[in-house]
Each structure stands twice: as structure tokens, then as C-alpha cells.
Amino acid sequence: MEILWFCILVFMLAMYIVLDVFDLGVGIIHRLIGRKEADRTLLIRTIGPVWDGNEVWLLAAGGTMYFAFPKLYASGFSGFYLPLIIVLWLLIMRGIGIEFRHQIQNSMWKSMWDSVFSFASILLSIFFGAALGNIIRGVPLNQEGYFFEPLWTTFTIVPEAGILDWYTVLMGLVALFTLATHGANYVAMKTECELQQRARDVVKKSWWGVMILSIVAAVATFSIRPDIGRNYHDYPWGYIFPLSGVVSLISMYLFTRRGKDTKAFVSSSIFIAGMLAGTAFGLFPNLLTASTDPDYSITIYNAAAHEYGLSVGIVWWIFGIVLTSGYFIYLYRTFRGKVNATPEEVGY
Amino acid sequence: MDALLIDRLQFAFTISFHYLFPQLTMGLALLIVIMKVLAIRKKSELYNNSARFWAKIFGINFAVGVVTGIPMEFQFGTNWARFSTFAGGIIGQTLAMEGIFAFFLESSFLGLFLFGEKKLGQVGHLISAILVFLGSWLSGYFIIATDAWMQHPVGYALSPDGAVHLTSFWQLLLNPWALSQYAHNMVGAVITGSFVMAAIGAYYILANRDIDFGKTFIRIGVIAGLTASILAVVPTGDFESRNVANHQGTKFAAMEGLFETKRGAELTLFGQPNVENLKLDNPIAIPRLLSFLTYLDWNAEVKGLDAFPREHWPDNIPLLFYSYHLMIILGIFFIIVMKTAAFYLWKKKLFEMRWLLWILLVSFPLPYIANTAGWMTAEVGRQPWLVYGLMRTTDGISPTVSASSGMFSLIGFIGIYILLGTLFLLLVIRQINRGPATNNLH
Numbered sequence: 001m002e003i004l005w006f007c008i009l010v011f012m013l014a015m016y017i018v019l020d021v022f023d024l025g026v027g028i029i030h031r032l033i034g035r036k037e038a039d040r041t042l043l044i045r046t047i048g049p050v051w052d053g054n055e056v057w058l059l060a061a062g063g064t065m066y067f068a069f070p071k072l073y074a075s076g077f078s079g080f081y082l083p084l085i086i087v088l089w090l091l092i093m094r095g096i097g098i099e100f101r102h103q104i105q106n107s108m109w110k111s112m113w114d115s116v117f118s119f120a121s122i123l124l125s126i127f128f129g130a131a132l133g134n135i136i137r138g139v140p141l142n143q144e145g146y147f148f149e150p151l152w153t154t155f156t157i158v159p160e161a162g163i164l165d166w167y168t169v170l171m172g173l174v175a176l177f178t179l180a181t182h183g184a185n186y187v188a189m190k191t192e193c194e195l196q197q198r199a200r201d202v203v204k205k206s207w208w209g210v211m212i213l214s215i216v217a218a219v220a221t222f223s224i225r226p227d228i229g230r231n232y233h234d235y236p237w238g239y240i241f242p243l244s245g246v247v248s249l250i251s252m253y254l255f256t257r258r259g260k261d262t263k264a265f266v267s268s269s270i271f272i273a274g275m276l277a278g279t280a281f282g283l284f285p286n287l288l289t290a291s292t293d294p295d296y297s298i299t300i301y302n303a304a305a306h307e308y309g310l311s312v313g314i315v316w317w318i319f320g321i322v323l324t325s326g327y328f329i330y331l332y333r334t335f336r337g338k339v340n341a342t343p344e345e346v347g348y
Numbered sequence: 349m350d351a352l353l354i355d356r357l358q359f360a361f362t363i364s365f366h367y368l369f370p371q372l373t374m375g376l377a378l379l380i381v382i383m384k385v386l387a388i389r390k391k392s393e394l395y396n397n398s399a400r401f402w403a404k405i406f407g408i409n410f411a412v413g414v415v416t417g418i419p420m421e422f423q424f425g426t427n428w429a430r431f432s433t434f435a436g437g438i439i440g441q442t443l444a445m446e447g448i449f450a451f452f453l454e455s456s457f458l459g460l461f462l463f464g465e466k467k468l469g470q471v472g473h474l475i476s477a478i479l480v481f482l483g484s485w486l487s488g489y490f491i492i493a494t495d496a497w498m499q500h501p502v503g504y505a506l507s508p509d510g511a512v513h514l515t516s517f518w519q520l521l522l523n524p525w526a527l528s529q530y531a532h533n534m535v536g537a538v539i540t541g542s543f544v545m546a547a548i549g550a551y552y553i554l555a556n557r558d559i560d561f562g563k564t565f566i567r568i569g570v571i572a573g574l575t576a577s578i579l580a581v582v583p584t585g586d587f588e589s590r591n592v593a594n595h596q597g598t599k600f601a602a603m604e605g606l607f608e609t610k611r612g613a614e615l616t617l618f619g620q621p622n623v624e625n626l627k628l629d630n631p632i633a634i635p636r637l638l639s640f641l642t643y644l645d646w647n648a649e650v651k652g653l654d655a656f657p658r659e660h661w662p663d664n665i666p667l668l669f670y671s672y673h674l675m676i677i678l679g680i681f682f683i684i685v686m687k688t689a690a691f692y693l694w695k696k697k698l699f700e701m702r703w704l705l706w707i708l709l710v711s712f713p714l715p716y717i718a719n720t721a722g723w724m725t726a727e728v729g730r731q732p733w734l735v736y737g738l739m740r741t742t743d744g745i746s747p748t749v750s751a752s753s754g755m756f757s758l759i760g761f762i763g764i765y766i767l768l769g770t771l772f773l774l775l776v777i778r779q780i781n782r783g784p785a786t787n788n789l790h
Contacts, residue, residue: 048463052414053455056447062421063444070436070511077425077432078746084426085757089764092415096768099411103775146429148748305437306513313441320448327456334464 001310002300005068006287008317010280012064014273016057017128018182022265023047023054025183027094027121028176030114033187033198037107040114044098046190051098053331055091064317068310071145071303072287079139079147080131083163087127094120122176129175133168136225136279137161138291145298157224159291167220174217177209182268185252188261196261203256203264211249214275225289228282238281245274354754355427355745358761360727362419364720365765369413371719374488374534375541376406377481379568384474398564399477400465401784402545407462408775412768414455419761427754431734431744438504438514439494442521446490454483488537489530496526498735499726500595512738528591529726532584535576536722539682540715542573546689547712548780550705561784563699566708570693574686580679586641592729593642596736598656599729602665603672604638605631606652613638613650621669626653662731671724678718685711 026047034040066073077084097117101110134149140159141147152162155169164172184206187199221228232238252267283289287303290296304310380402387395421443424432432440457479465473497504503519504512514520549565552558593600601607605616605628615638619631639648653661662668685707692698699705730736734744 048459050459053452053459055414055418056451056455059418059421059451060444060447063440063447065440066421066424066432066436067438067440067444070440071433073425073436073440074429074432074746077422078427078429078749081426081746081749081753082756084422085760088419088422089760091418092764092768095415096411096771099408100771100775103408104778144747145433146746146748148750148753305440306507309437309441309514309517312514312517313444316445317448320445320452324448324452327452331456331459334460334467 001307001314002285002304004314005064005304005310006280006284006300009061009064009068010277012057012061014276016054016061017272017276018269019057020051020054022183022186023051024121024125025179025181025185026187027117027183028125028180029184029187029199029202030118030121033184033195033202034114037110039195040110041102042191042195043187044101044117046187048098050331050335052095053328055095067313068305069287069298069300069303070305072298075141075145075147075298075303076288079141079149080134080163081148082151083127083131087124090120090124090127093117094124125176125179126169126172128179129172130164130168132175132279133171134163135288136171136221136228136283137165137167138225138289138297140292141288141290141296141298142292143296145296145302161291167224170213170217170220174210174213177206177213178272181206181210181252182265182272185256185261185265185268188256189265200256200259200261203252207249207253207256214249231282231284238278241274241278241281243274245271245278248274349751349755351749351751351754352742352745354751354758355749356741358427358754358758359423361758362416362423362761362765364723365769366413366416366420367719367723368716369409369416370484370488371537371540371716372409372544373406373413374484374537375539376402376409376545377477377484377541378538379541379545379572380406381474381477381481382568382572384477388470388474394560394564397784398561401561401779403462404779405776407458408772408779410458412772416765416768426757427746427749428734428744429746429749431739434511434739434744435497435735438512438520439497441514441517442490442494442497446487446494450483450487450490452483454480454487457483485534488534489526492530492533493521493523493526495726496523496529499529499730500525501735501738512735525591525595528584528587532580532588532722533719535579535584536715536719538572538576539580540719542569542576542686543682543708543712543715545569546573546708547710550708551780552783553699554702554705554709558783558785566689566698566705567693569708570686570689570698573682574690577679577682577686581683585679590642593650596729597651598653598660598662599668599725601651601653601656602662602668603725603729604650605669606638606650607654609649609652609655611639611649612636612647613652615641616673618673619669621666623665660732662729664728664731668725668728671721671728675718675721675725678714678721681714682718 026043030040030043034043062073093116097113097120101113101117104110137157139147139149150162152164153160155165157165157167181203184199184202188196188203191199248267248270252264252271255261255264255267285299285301286297287300288298290298380399383395383399383402386392387399424436424439424443457476460468461473461476461480464476468476497520500523501512502523502525503514503516505515507513545565546569549562549569552562553566589600592603602621605619605621606613607626607628612635614631614633614635616628616631616633619633620629622629636646639650640646642648642650653665689698689704689708692701692704732740732742734741
């Protein structure tokens, strides 16, 4: 049951990353490829009706983590207090950036919110990557299962490391490039003409960044956490996750070159999901590894809620996720197709 | 200041600010559905334009509600880690269900409701409005069920590691406390929605513009407002206070200002709790009424604070007493205003009575105050418990988050929320100035 909920949690996080992150990615490249105000309006309109629903995956994943692994929720959220609070502020700024921008038809007003949206998206991407870096690197859990990390200390990997050290900053950059590429793929899929071309150019360039940084990050990960290969050694079928990631990274490049944007977007989604699942597979059964004493690590077994709660949870979870899939399919179908420049007064 | 106080202040501040928005969301969601139904039944563009106008305000309000809501869920982990370890397996259930059953529904169909009228057609648009209404009201239920478990824990057992775990899903979900609190809370939200709608209607008539819209808003606002104001007292408020009397003696005694247990207890209309001397200064009271209202017996015994050990008393009795009485006074005021307005509406004189329109206009902040005061009564009265009878608030905070970290985030939240509130007002006032007449569907 614990393993099942671990998979569900990873699935929900992956859904959040794949879905919400294309609108994060759109934010990263927002000011880069949206050179004119009209371009940027179009970019916002590609995510306008869906970003809020996408962000609910974060809340739902948070809620799931809360009741399935309450100890992880308590320890992780209080330990990462400072960056999490900053993430909350960035999520607020980003949300109102999208929602308030179209309220006033004034170019300074719009330009301001474009910058807020873009700035918050860039920082959020780096923070999400750094968070993943912290989880892989491990945190200084005490005997009771709590910790607290300052924002940074010496930027080296020492027992009293902060949230940011060279490794987590590297992971932040991996995330920034990956999400920018993902967002650009989405834009290429949803727009036409010049904007589409610019988005494809971004993919072609940032793809190299993703590839090089991913290789560096993989080497770095194995050097600071050699034990991450243990599960792969014991259960070789797990290679399917990183392997599908690598394959889809290559196929993304090929599809983009041929102008097959939808397939490139799907590849980029699989790349992200594959890498995330691969990391989760390597960490299993640890949820939060202790850098102090391995016995203090928070695992799916010592953090899981009681059996009964997990069992009833699975019933309503399946029911709920079927309903949700229905809404999402309907929503995306209604707003499917290219977004074009015909102005819609009320719309994005 | 110590970490405990800062954690409490931060939660109190962020939740109070947040709830200013969902109460309007939930109230308006119902009123917009009503407008949309009227539009389709009467084939009236007036109602349709009204619905579109309110949908715009709804959209702005909803956005602020969403972004200020995210920190609420996260704060359980960041600032209340011990509480989360203790009770996460239970209250996490209802919070996760809120995300999966309510937020997905609400956010998916809000996009369709706001931007899809042309694509969906009129009936489809009505259905999306109904689903948004359903989503927002469901979300309210799951949050109330979460709070209800903290007020009146049910369906749980203690684990060997000191945490609690769920033993009955249905007891958690159908907690009797949640049902009564939900009913009371939702009529509170409708009161806010109605007063805001009536106030904007009154503004248009007083400003002599968009008169037809103004009359429509007032009609809907006054009828819904009168209904909800009455329901807030009978049966929901009455039921709620009896629940408190039966299950939370300390809260009940403190909010009524009853320091001594007595037979035939009086109902205090107002007074000043004097915690030092354990009495109520300068009370204005109606003899025996409290006994009657609570137990339907003029001579029934009502337990005062003296019946409970002092360490179980709420830690801020004056705040609790004043919040409760403020809510009661405002509740009575709402009935009087709405009854008067409804009477003159029926007499077809309301739209000429400028003084009454002025009262409707300036009253719109009062339901916000009443709802906040009501929640303060519920939560300040729950003290010193975090989970009533099970965990004290002092034992719930995060062990590793220092007071200075808490101060940093609290100040940051105050700054960002002031900015958010200012922008919200600016944008809503702009929509009101543009007026409802510009909302034709192209």
C-alpha cells in the first residue's frame, strides 16, 4: 500500500510538472520570444484557460502527500521553510500576473505583468530544480525527523549545507533549461507563423543546454550519491525510466527539426516524466534522505499514514482521478487547436 | 515575540485575508446561477448581461482567492509540523479530497464559464456556471470538514507512535459538527454575495446610470439577502450555538461571558469581560433567556467558566466575547436592513428611497466583518486546543522554524497581501465604472 501511494505521489508530481510546467516554461521564454505586446498576449492566451487547472495538480499532490505521508509533509515543509515561503510568494505573483494582465488595456500595465510573470516563472523553475537537488543530496535530519536549512552556507556539499550549493544550483539550471524547452515546445504546438518559428529556434538552442546539463547533472549525482544506483543494480527493469528519458530527448530534437511540434511536445513530456520517475526509482524507499545518519532518513514506511486511511484513500482517489480526467479532456478539447490573433474581448 | 505567537498570527492573518475572497466566490456563484437561469427562462439579455458583468468580478475575486489559498494548505506543513505529523493522516484526507473533487471541477469549468460562452451555447454556459457553483461549494465543505475535525474530532484512534489515525472515513466526512457549521457558513457567504450585489445596484441607481441593471441587482440581492440573513439565525445559528453548548463548554461560557454556573442564566447583549476579577463589567442582559435558548427551559443550568479547569479556558476571552457579540449584532442589523428593503421593494417604493439605497450601498463591508468575527469566535474559542481535547496549540508548531524565520514570512505576507488587496480594489472599481452595459456577447 505504501508503494502504491509512493507511485501515486510521483504520478501526481509528474502530472503537475508536465502540465503546469509548460505554462511555467511559457513564462520563462515569455519575454524572450514575445517581442511585441501582441505576441505576449497570444502567449498568455495559450495558457489562459488551463493554467489554473494545471496548478491544482500541485495542490492535489500536496494534499496527497499530506495524508499518505504526513511525516514527510511536516518534516520537508518545515525544513525547507524559507524557500517554500518564497515559492508561495512567486506562485502568487505569477498567478496574478496572468490574471490581472488583461484587465487593463494599457501597454505599460501589460508590460509590467509580463515581466512579473516571466521573473516569477524563471525563479520558480530554478527553485523546483533546487528542491529536487536537495532531495537527492539529502538533508540534515535529526533524530526526531526534523531539520532546517538556511538558504545557503558555503555552496559546497558539507553536512551543514544550505538549500543552495553547487549541486542544487546545477539542478536548478537543469530545471530551467528543461522547462524552457518544454514551454517552447508547447508554444510551437499552439501558435503559428513567426511566433512558432521563434519557439522552434528556442527549442533547437536550449535543447543543447538540456542535454549538456543533464549529463553533467547525472555525473554529479553519481559522484555525491553513489548509492542511487543500488536500486538499478538490484532491479534492472528500472532502467526503463532513464532510458525512455534519453530516447525521448533525442526524438524531441529530431521532431523539432522536422517541424512536428506536437510529437516534440509529447517527447519533452516523456523526458520530464521519465527523468522524474527515474530519480524516484533511484531514491526508493527513501522520501527524504538524511545526510546525518542513514537511520534518520524518512522512508515511505516510517512516514506512511495508517493502513485504513490509505485504503479508503485509494477508493476515492481512483474515483476522483477518473472524474478529473474527464474534465481535463473536455477542457483541452474545447480549447484545442492553434491560438490565433483574433482578439476576444473577454479572453486572454 | 516567540515562534508560537508568530505562527498563530501568520495563520490568522493569512486565513482571514484569504477568506475575504472565497465568501464572495461562493455567494456570487449561487447568485450568478440564479441570474443565468432567469436569463434563459425569460430570454432576457438584461439578465444575461448582468451574469456576464458579475462573472467578470467573480473572475478577479476568484483569482485572488486561488493565489491566497495555496499558502493555507502549505502552512500546515511549514509552520505546524508537529500538528501535521500528529493529524495529517486524517485532515490530509479532506484537504486532498478538496483538491481532487472540488478544485479540479471548479478551475476546469471556470475557464469554460469565463471564456467559452460562444463555444458552449446558452445551456452549456448555464451548466458550466452550475458546475463552478458546485465546485466552490464542495470546496467549502471539505474545508469545513477539516476544521470540524479539529473542533470535534471523530472517527479516529491513537497510534502507538502518538499520532492519530483514521478509523472511519464516513464519520470524518459526515461529522455532525461539519454539517451544522457548513450550513451556517454558507448562508454567511450568501449574505456577503447579496450585500455586495445590492450595494453595486444601489450605487448605479444613486449615480443615475445603468438603472435597469441597478434594479435587477437590488432585487436579487435583497431577496437572497433577506432569505440568507434569516437562515443565518434560524435554524443554522441556533443549531450551531447549541452544538457549541453541548460539546465545547469552555467556548460557550466564554463567548457568552458567563463566568459562573447558574440556573436561569441571562443572555448578555453586551458587556465587558473582566478576566482579572472573573466577572462581566457593565452588562446589558435579558434574564433567563440564555437558559431558554439553549435548553428550552427558563430555569435550566448553564455551565460557566468556573465549571472548567483554568488551563482549559480559551486564552483570549475578551477577543472571543467581542467577536461573537459583534457577529450577533451585525446579524440582527442584516435582518433589519434587508427586511426594510424587501418591504419597500414589495411596495415598489425602494428605488426612490435614497436614504435606504445609501444604507444598502455602505453596508457591503459589514458581512465581511461578520463572517470574519464568526470564524474568530469558532477558532479563538477552540483555544487552547489545536485539536479539541487532543492536542494543545502550543504542542503543534514546527520544532525547527525559528521566530525570526516566522517574522520574515509574516511581514512578507502582509506586504504582498496589501498589494493584492489594493490591486483587487482597483480592478473591481474599474469594472464597476465600466458598468454592466458593455457586456454584450460579440
